[in-house]
Structures are given as structure tokens and as C-alpha cells.
Amino acid sequence: EADIYQTPRYLVIGTGKKITLECSQTMGHDKMYWYQQDPGMELHLIHYSYGVNSTEKGDLSSESTVSRIRTEHFPLTLESARPSHTSQYLCASSERISGGEGEKLFFGSGTQLSVL
Amino acid sequence: KNQVEQSPQSLIILEGKNCTLQCNYTVSPFSNLRWYKQDTGRGPVSLTIMTFSENTKSNGRYTATLDADTKQSSLHITASQLSDSASYICVVSDRGSTLGRLYFGRGTQLTVWP
Numbered sequence: 377e378a379d380i381y382q383t384p385r386y387l388v389i390g391t392g393k394k395i396t397l398e399c400s401q402t403m404g405h406d407k408m409y410w411y412q413q414d415p416g417m418e419l420h421l422i423h424y425s426y427g428v429n430s431t432e433k434g435d436l437s438s439e440s441t442v443s444r445i446r447t448e449h450f451p452l453t454l455e456s457a458r459p460s461h462t463s464q465y466l467c468a469s470s471e472r473i474s475g476g477e478g479e480k481l482f483f484g485s486g487t488q489l490s491v492l
Numbered sequence: 493k494n495q496v497e498q499s500p501q502s503l504i505i506l507e508g509k510n511c512t513l514q515c516n517y518t519v520s521p522f523s524n525l526r527w528y529k530q531d532t533g534r535g536p537v538s539l540t541i542m543t544f545s546e547n548t549k550s551n552g553r554y555t556a557t558l559d560a561d562t563k564q565s566s567l568h569i570t571a572s573q574l575s576d577s578a579s580y581i582c583v584v585s586d587r588g589s590t591l592g593r594l595y596f597g598r599g600t601q602l603t604v605w606p
Contacts, residue, residue, distance in 0.1 A: 416501075418596035419581075
């Protein structure tokens with residue numbers, strides 16, 4: 377069981393509201409990620425971080441922003457939510473694959489966001 | 493274009509039966525291939541990770557195979573259980589960067605009926 381937590385699990389808000397999706401991990405991982413997933417579709421990387429004070433945009437253009445002030449915490453913020461932001465948001469952290477190359481991902485349970 | 497294609501899109505089987513899910517990829521240069529299980533409303537959980545030199549890896553009733561020459565992988569589930577109902581996602585990593593870019597398939601939605 378991965379020690380990575382997302383809150384809230386579900387969020388329904390009105391258009392124009394500012395929201396922050398929380399993500400915390402207790403595994404001491406430096407690398408963290410935010411993915412966006414629509415039903416029946418593949419995950420898309422929207423933000424990632426190599427460590428404290430490091431943030432990068434992912435492959436999918438997103439109006440959200442992230443911050444990494446502490447190793448364990450990687451919140452995602454939408455300044456003004458719109459219906460097009462309705463989706464599932466998955467947070468992940470990673471560690472080096474044992475004996476191999478690349479990173480092994482550990483995912484949180486996700487936040488299902490609905491913007492009305 | 494680097495892509496990961498999975499088939500079938502969905503599958504229904506009876507409890508106790510075996511099934512095989514397919515993954516074809518065009519990612520190059522190849523680093524590793526992973527299979528994840530994603531329960532409804534949850535995040536994906538890693539089942540197996542295989543590198544270029546590995547052609548089979550098991551995790552309990554799950555057995556993954558990899559043919560790096562044909563760029564195909566399969567996930568075989570033996571003696572299915574109701575708890576196997578989930579989406580199974582194939583993910584391929586390239587060697588392009590330290591982070592290793594990940595390419596996700598859309599998943600196969602498996603439903604196990606009693």
C-alpha cells in the first residue's frame with residue numbers, strides 16, 4: 377500500500393472558484409507528479425517536480441499551477457475553475473526502479489473534480 | 493509517433509476463468525514496460541515492471557510477457573476472481589531522459605462475473 381494521500385476525494389464546485397487539490401506522501405520521494413485522467417482515456421502528465429522548489433509543466437497544457445515547498449507536499453491549484461476542468465486528478469511520487477532504470481510510480485487515490 | 497495500444501477495450505469473463513490482455517507499443521528507444529491495475533475511483537497500482545532483457549514476470553495470478561522484437565506485451569490472469577474487476581493499464585517508458593518519459597495506454601476494462 378502506497379503512502380500517498382490526496383484530498384479531497386470528490387469536489388463539486390461552481391465556475392470561477394479557486395481550488396487547491398492536496399497531495400502528500402510519507403515515503404521521502406523527491407520526484408512527484410500530477411496526472412489528469414478522463415473516463416476511458418489515458419493518463420496525461422500535467423506537472424512534475426524533481427524536488428523542493430522544482431516544478432515543471434508536463435505534456436498536457438493545463439491552467440493549473442503547482443508548488444513544492446516541502447518534500448512531502450505537492451498541491452495543485454486552479455485559480456478560476458471552469459467546466460472544462462472536470463476530470464480526475466491523480467498525484468504520484470516515484471523511486472528508482474531496483475536494479476533497473478527509470479522510476480517506479482506510486483499513485484494516490486485521486487480527486488474527482490466536477491465544475492458546474 | 494510513440495504510442496501504446498491496448499486490446500480489447502473491454503472484456504467480461506466468468507469467475508475462475510483465465511484471460512489475456514494485449515499491449516502493442518511503438519515507443520523507442522525502449523526502457524521498460526509496466527502493467528498497472530486501476531480499481532474504479534482509485535489510483536493505479538503497479539503489477540509488474542519488465543526491462544528489455546526480461547520476457548516474462550509473474551506476480552501471483554498475474555503473468556506478464558514481453559516480446560521486445562515485435563513490441564508486444566500480454567498480461568495473463570489465471571483463475572480470475574471478482575476482485576480482478578478493474579482497468580488494466582499498459583505503460584511504456586523510453587530512455588529519453590533521466591525521468592524516463594511514460595506513455596500510457598487507455599486500458600482494458602475487465603469485468604469478472606460470478
